[in-house]
Amino acid sequence: MPDTVTTSDKNSRHADRMARKKAVIDAAILSADQEKGLLLVLTGNGKGKSSSAFGMLARALGHGMKVGVAQFIKGRSDTGEEAFFSQQSGVEWHVLGEGFTWDTQDRERDIEKARAGWEVARNMLANPEIKLIVLDELTYTFSLGYLDLAQVLDDIAARPPMQHVVVTGRGAPQALLDTADTVTELMDVKHAWRAGIKAQPGIDL
Numbered sequence: 001m002p003d004t005v006t007t008s009d010k011n012s013r014h015a016d017r018m019a020r021k022k023a024v025i026d027a028a029i030l031s032a033d034q035e036k037g038l039l040l041v042l043t044g045n046g047k048g049k050s051s052s053a054f055g056m057l058a059r060a061l062g063h064g065m066k067v068g069v070a071q072f073i074k075g076r077s078d079t080g081e082e083a084f085f086s087q088q089s090g091v092e093w094h095v096l097g098e099g100f101t102w103d104t105q106d107r108e109r110d111i112e113k114a115r116a117g118w119e120v121a122r123n124m125l126a127n128p129e130i131k132l133i134v135l136d137e138l139t140y141t142f143s144l145g146y147l148d149l150a151q152v153l154d155d156i157a158a159r160p161p162m163q164h165v166v167v168t169g170r171g172a173p174q175a176l177l178d179t180a181d182t183v184t185e186l187m188d189v190k191h192a193w194r195a196g197i198k199a200q201p202g203i204d205l
């Protein structure tokens with residue numbers, strides 16, 4: 001039965017390949033033995049930056065960790081994530097700003113709000129009880145020149161050693177990418193909005 005021989009050969013080659021692969025992966029797992037609070041950046045023009053950050057927030061809560069969120073730029077408070085997460089215990093949720101730039105058209109006021117917002121974020125960064133902090137849409141405060149990047153990086157670097165920080169927003173500055181442990185750039189391949197579909201609850205907000 002030549003077919004049976006072929007199948008058995010295939011199975012045996014597969015088993016060999018998997019054994020070799022497992023050895024490599026096991027060795028890699030053993031060598032990654034450090035623990036630290038991570039700085040993650042989710043940037044790029046594709047959809048999924050904030051929603052990925054909130055996915056990690058859910059994971060952290062599942063582990064019983066206390067978490068904090070500071071939302072910059074967006075002043076809207078009708079998002080599903082805020083409605084859901086701010087109801088959970090162990091969550092500190094701050095919406096900082098009332099929609100900057102094109103909405104307010106008042107640069108001085110926006111700068112003041114961004115700086116006051118950063119003070120709120122700094123307080124969370126100084127609190128070792130908070131194990132994961134999402135700084136949502138923070139990058140715009142740099143591109144608009146509202147916050148001093150060096151100061152923000154100093155404050156992030158001075159956080160408790162086991163605290164994780166996730167920064168989202170398009171156009172993350174290079175210095176932030178250089179400091180981060182994990183950086184993901186989301187690529188825009190297609191977005192329903194360009195086909196005339198308005199923001200859908202549960203998907204976009």
Ligand code: ATP
Binds near residue numbers: 188
């Ligand atoms: P999400 O919150 O859905 O993860 P995001 O954080 O990656 O999105 P933002 O730049 O913060 O993206 O924009 C938030 C809103 O804009 C969401 O409603 C999202 O669906 C929409 N959006 C994101 N990327 C695009 C895009 N490339 N074109 C049009 N709309 C987009």
Ligand code: MG
Binds near residue numbers: 050051
């Ligand atoms: Mg976002």
